[in-house]
Amino acid sequence: QVQLVESGGGLVQAGGSLRLSCTASRRTSSNYVMGWFRQAPGKERDLVAAITWSGDRTYYADSAKGRFTVSRDIAKNTAYLQMNSLKPEDTAVYYCAGKSWTIGWYAPPYDYWGQGTQVTVSS
Numbered sequence: 001q002v003q004l005v006e007s008g009g010g011l012v013q014a015g016g017s018l019r020l021s022c023t024a025s026r027r028t029s030s031n032y033v034m035g036w037f038r039q040a041p042g043k044e045r046d047l048v049a050a051i052t053w054s055g056d057r058t059y060y061a062d063s064a065k066g067r068f069t070v071s072r073d074i075a076k077n078t079a080y081l082q083m084n085s086l087k088p089e090d091t092a093v094y095y096c097a098g099k100s101w102t103i104g105w106y107a108p109p110y111d112y113w114g115q116g117t118q119v120t121v122s123s
Helices: none
Strands: 005-007 010-013 018-024 032-039 046-052 058-060 068-073 078-083 092-100 115-120
Touching: 005 092, 018 032, 018 092, 018 115, 032 068, 032 078, 046 068, 046 078, 058 068, 078 092
Parallel strands: 010 115
Antiparallel strands: 005 018, 018 078, 032 046, 032 092, 046 058, 068 078, 092 115
16 A cells, blocks of 8 residues: 655746645555646546656656656655646646556556645636
8 A cells, every 4th residue: 555645736826836746655666657637626637747666757648748847756755746837727636646557557547646736826
């Protein structure tokens, strides 16, 4: 069992930046995958970005390309989502999630989920 704890959400103006963190309760193997999802009110939960724990692969949804960067710090058991040039449409609850690597490596389902952190971007 892995517990994921997120932090870093908040209120920011359009064009601003936030960095979300997701710390795992224990060390994970190199074939572990960390994903970042978001869910806006009335919408489905969508995958935004993902990274292998080894760091050799990353995935970005079209909405995140060029603005968001996913990374991880193995020593801290922590994954990050750096979000720049934020837009009001980025407003959502952001969740980190983890799973073991599978074919179609970043695709759901994920096994472990954080509690979510609210990101609000004002215009």
